[in-house]
Amino acid sequence: EAGVVQSPRYKIIEKxxxxxxxxxxxxxxxxxxxxxxxxxxxxxxxxxxxxxxxxDDSQLPKDRFSAERLKGVDSTLKIQPAELGDSAVYLCASSFGQTAGANVLTFGAGSRLTVL
Amino acid sequence: AQSVTQLDSQVPVFEEAPVELRCNYSSSVSVYLFWYVQYPNQGLQLLLKYLSGSTLVKGINGFEAEFNKSQTSFHLRKPSVHISDTAEYFCAVSAISGSARQLTFGSGTQLTVLP
Structure with missing residues (x-):
């Protein structure tokens, strides 16, 4: 079974x-x-x-971050415009079931963003 | 809301020695508890979880953890570590019920196993 796939693994951009x-x-x-x-x-x-x-999107900085999950499968997270403080690893995870608290999350390897 | 405190940011230990990684949590409601491990350049993977029942939980790779409700702790232990156990370990908690059932992580403990 394939795991959670993320891309790109690394991204370097200017602010x-x-x-x-x-x-x-x-x-x-x-x-x-x-x-x-x-x-x-x-x-x-x-x-x-x-x-x-x-x-639950209460922690998403909505002035510059947006996300979508069309058709309930793949998802895209966007940052526009990026700031220096956005340099971090962005992890995607998925789980199955309705008992949110008990669900085990499977994580992807992450996308490492560097903002110059 | 829940919070997690991992008391040690770095734990160096010699190979074949025992190790304990400490985790304390704070919550006004009952919780589920988890330990995840992150190897370099990889995603997090589940080591073990406590949902209910026996307070001693066994996980993968010889790790175990004990839930102590009175001390609000969920310490991770291994009787004999290997070089391959070198990784970052995260304790996490989620509420059993209510709207805030998201997983809240501690800041992590870097375990370094020395030869």
Whole structure:
């Protein structure tokens, strides 16, 4: 079974440029998460989808970040414009089931963003 | 809301020695508890989880953790570590019910196993 696939693995851009990250979750997983991981820190939730609906986006900085999950499968996270402080690893994860608290998340390898 | 404190940011230990990685949590409601491991340049993967029942939970790669409700702790242990156990370990918690059932992670503990 293929895992959670993310691309690109690495991205270097200059500040004020746009950037997009793509995630393909495990087949059949109805819940998809985007996490932000700063250096030396644990992951922090940005947004959670159940199927195609964003059910928790309270931590997503909506002035510059946007996300979508069309057809309830793949998802894209966009930053426009990027700032220096956005340099981090963006992790995508997916899970199956309705018992959100008990679900085990499967993570992708992450997309490492460097903003110059 | 829940929070997780991992008391040690770095733990160096010699190969074949025992190790304990400490985790304390704070929550006003009952919680599920998890340990995830992150190897360099890889995503996080589940080591073990506590949902209910026995407070001693066994996971993969010889790791185990004990849930202590009175001390709000979920420490991770391994009796004898290997070089391959070198990685970042994250403790995480989620509420059993309510709207805030997202997974909240600690800041991580870097375990370095020395030859």
């Amino acid at each position: 004020k440029q746009p950037v997009a990250f793509w995630c393909n979750p495990i087949s059949g997983h109805n819940t998809l998460y985007w996490y932000l991981q700063n250096l030396g820190q644990g992951p922090e939730l940005l947004i959670r989808y159940e199927n195609e609906e964003a059910v």
